[in-house]
Every structure is written in C-alpha cells, then in structure tokens.
Amino acid sequence: MSKRIYIAYNGGTIGMKQSSQGYTPEPGYLQSLMQAMPMFYQPGMPEFEVHAFPELLDSANMHPDDWLKIAEDIADHYNDYDGFIVLHGTDTMAYTASALPFMLQGLRKPVIITGSQIPLCEIRNDARDNLITSLLIASQYAIPEVCLFFGGRLIRGCRAVKVDAKGFQAFASPNYPLLGQAGIDIDIHWSAIRPVPVTPPNLHVQAINQAVVGALRLFPGISAQVLANMLQPPLQGLVLEAYGLGNGPAKDPDFLKVLAEATERGVVIVDVTQCLKGGVEIASYATGRALAEAGVISGGDMTAEAALAKLYYLLTVGYSAEQTRELMGISLCGELSVD
Numbered sequence: 654m655s656k657r658i659y660i661a662y663n664g665g666t667i668g669m670k671q672s673s674q675g676y677t678p679e680p681g682y683l684q685s686l687m688q689a690m691p692m693f694y695q696p697g698m699p700e701f702e703v704h705a706f707p708e709l710l711d712s713a714n715m716h717p718d719d720w721l722k723i724a725e726d727i728a729d730h731y732n733d734y735d736g737f738i739v740l741h742g743t744d745t746m747a748y749t750a751s752a753l754p755f756m757l758q759g760l761r762k763p764v765i766i767t768g769s770q771i772p773l774c775e776i777r778n779d780a781r782d783n784l785i786t787s788l789l790i791a792s793q794y795a796i797p798e799v800c801l802f803f804g805g806r807l808i809r810g811c812r813a814v815k816v817d818a819k820g821f822q823a824f825a826s827p828n829y830p831l832l833g834q835a836g837i838d839i840d841i842h843w844s845a846i847r848p849v850p851v852t853p854p855n856l857h858v859q860a861i862n863q864a865v866v867g868a869l870r871l872f873p874g875i876s877a878q879v880l881a882n883m884l885q886p887p888l889q890g891l892v893l894e895a896y897g898l899g900n901g902p903a904k905d906p907d908f909l910k911v912l913a914e915a916t917e918r919g920v921v922i923v924d925v926t927q928c929l930k931g932g933v934e935i936a937s938y939a940t941g942r943a944l945a946e947a948g949v950i951s952g953g954d955m956t957a958e959a960a961l962a963k964l965y966y967l968l969t970v971g972y973s974a975e976q977t978r979e980l981m982g983i984s985l986c987g988e989l990s991v992d
Contacts, residue, residue, distance in 0.1 A: 656699040656792035657700045657735055658792055660702065660704065661706070661738070662740045663706050663710060663712075663723060664709035665710075665712055665768040666780075667767075667773055667780045667783075668709070671772075690781070692781070698788060699736075699788055699792035701788060706722065711742055713744045715745045720756065721862050723739055736763040736765070737791065738791055739753075739766045739767070746766060747814050747815050747956070750813045751813070751988070752861060754811045754986040756858055756861055756966070758852070759852045761797045762795070764798070764800065765802050766801045766802070767787045770823060794839075796841070797846075797849045800832055801824055805822065805834055805836060807831060808826040811956075811958075811988035812956065812959070812987070812988065813826060813956070828931070829987070832845050832846055859966065860969060867890075869883050871894060871895050871896060871902070871927070875902070880908060884911065884915040889919070889974075890968055891915075892925055892961050893949060894927045894957055895933070895944065896926075897926060898931070899926060899951060901949075903944070913948055921968070923949070923964065923981055925952035925957050932951075932955070933953060935950075950981055951982065953990060955989050963981060
C-alpha cells in the first residue's frame with residue numbers, strides 16, 4: 654500500500670505569489686500549483702494531503718503559540734498518516750525545528766520541516782526539489798525524529814542553523830553529522846539517527862509557550878545596564894551568546910554582579926558560543942570561569958536556537974531553576990553532545 658503523508662502548510666516563501674507588495678502567501682495557491690505539476694503524482698510518489706493553516710505566516714511572525722499549533726496539528730493526524738511534512742518560512746525555520754523535538758514526545762514517525770528560497774511558482778526554484786525529496790524521505794524511511802531538509806541536506810531539527818540568506822544550501826548542522834544527503838541517490842546515515850523511543854507509542858504534545866525567556870548576544874562595550882535591563886523580572890531564562898569557548902567581559906565587576914544577582918533570584922542563564930562550530934568550555938579561560946562563578950551554566954555545543962527552545966521547554970514544564978540548570982547539561986532529544 655502507498656504510504657500517506659500529511660503536509661502541514663504553515664506559510665513561507667514556498668507557496669507565495671508575486672503581488673504589488675512583493676511575495677505574499679495566498680490561500681489555495683500552493684495546492685493549485687502542486688495539482689498542475691505531474692511529478693507530484695508520478696508512480697513512486699506517496700499519497701499526500703495538504704492542510705493549510707487558517708493564517709499563512711511569513712516565518713518572521715512566528716511565535717511559540719504557533720509552534721504549539723503545528724505540534725497539535727501533527728498529533729491530531731498522527732494515527733492516520735505515515736509521515737509528516739511542515740512547510741515553513743526559512744527565517745525562523747531553525748527555531749521551529751529546534752522546538753518541535755521537545756514538544757512531540759514519543760515521536761516514532763518522520764517529521765520533516767522544509768521550505769524554499771524561491772517560490773514554487775517561479776520557473777527556476779528550489780521549492781520543487783525540497784518538497785519532492787521531503788515527500789520521498791518521509792514515505793520511504795522510518796526516521797523517528799524531527800528533521801529539517803533543505804538543499805539536499807537532511808539535518809536533525811535541534812541541530813540546525815540557518816547559514817545563508819540567499820543560497821539553496823541555506824541550513825547546516827555545525828556540531829552533528831547530517832542525517833542524510835540527497836544527490837543521485839538518497840543516502841540516510843542511520844548511525845546518526847536516534848533510536849525509536851522506548852516510551853509508550855502514543856504521541857504526547859508538550860506545550861512550551863508558557864515560559865518567559867530571552868537571548869542576548871555579547872559585544873565589545875556591552876554595559877551592565879543593558880544586561881540588567883534584559884534580566885528584569887519576569888524573565889526566567891536567558892541564552893547568553895558569548896565569545897569563543899564561552900568567554901565574557903570578566904574585568905567588568907558590574908557586569909558580573911548583574912549576572913550573579915539574576916542567578917541568585919532564580920534566572921537560568923545559559924552560555925552558548927557565537928561561533929558557528931564548536932561549543933562552550935566555560936572553565937577553559939579566566940574570562941569564561943568568571944561567568945561560571947557568577948552562576949552562568951554551559952550550553953555545551955547546543956545552537957542558540959536549541960538552547961532557547963530547551964529553556965522554553967524546561968521552564969514551561971515547571972522544573973525549578975536548579976533542576977533546569979542540571980537538565981540543560983543532559984541531552985534530551987539529541988540537541989547536545991555529551992562526553
């Protein structure tokens with residue numbers, strides 16, 4: 654029997670139409686384009702259903718509430734389909750790809766997030782290949798993970814970062830091997846894929862939209878006041894994008910005092926690197942050790958997107974600040990390399 658794939662169309666460039674205001678989403682337009690393209694109905698292609706969300710979003714407008722809508726939509730159709738594709742804009746695709754693994758607990762079927770840099774309506778586009786290959790992977794390979802497929806690369810969702818604003822290989826996995834690659838053949842790297850969960854087979858959706866978290870990128874000359882403003886209540890967690898191996902301005906006592914006061918009142922501050930590759934080793938330099946002494950914890954080699962999603966998850970579930978700090982150092986869905 655042919656596999657059945659559910660396509661959750663959230664919005665993004667892939668289904669946009671040219672207008673006087675530039676590219677904009679239009680209800681029903683993507684579906685009409687696909688129906689006019691015979692390659693989507695060739696032998697070997699799976700059956701599929703496209704479900705467009707009531708409001709098609711440019712992904713710059715994404716909110717954690719929208720992550721929950723996507724997760725719940727997948728859960729509502731989970732027992733009726735063999736795999737799932739989420740069509741999404743590229744601007745915040747890595748954030749959604751990082752959040753869904755924490756939300757879709759007990760996932761045993763492939764969920765592939767994809768989109769395009771050029772709309773499907775254009776003669777020259779990357780939308781067609783991204784969508785067709787995602788359909789083939791979702792129907793032919795039982796990958797029990799949230800993945801991101803783009804430009805021939807299959808990436809673990811919570812390892813993905815956007816690295817190119819215009820190129821077709823717009824996403825990378827800096828600190829974890831690719832899950833697969835699509836060239837002449839589709840090659841799945843099974844050794845890099847997580848095993849099927851041992852939890853009960855029922856999919857459970859965990860909301861992660863009830864926490865107050867933020868992110869701040871360090872820069873030379875950042876003042877303690879800027880940091881203090883960011884750490885004001887009701888903030889519960891902060892992803893601090895630091896230099897190199899996790900270093901910060903250790904010679905600024907006011908800056909360190911603000912960090913220490915925030916951690917003492919229960920704010921969880923996670924140190925990740927601004928570098929594309931590598932991770933935090935917070936005790937390697939005095940400038941990193943000073944942050945640790947102020948209560949900042951290491952985010953290891955997590956991406957900033959994954960660290961943010963994980964904070965949302967842990968704090969929404971209701972873990973205490975102490976428990977959250979401990980769990981940030983434990984890989985929960987493959988987001989972190991642990992020695």
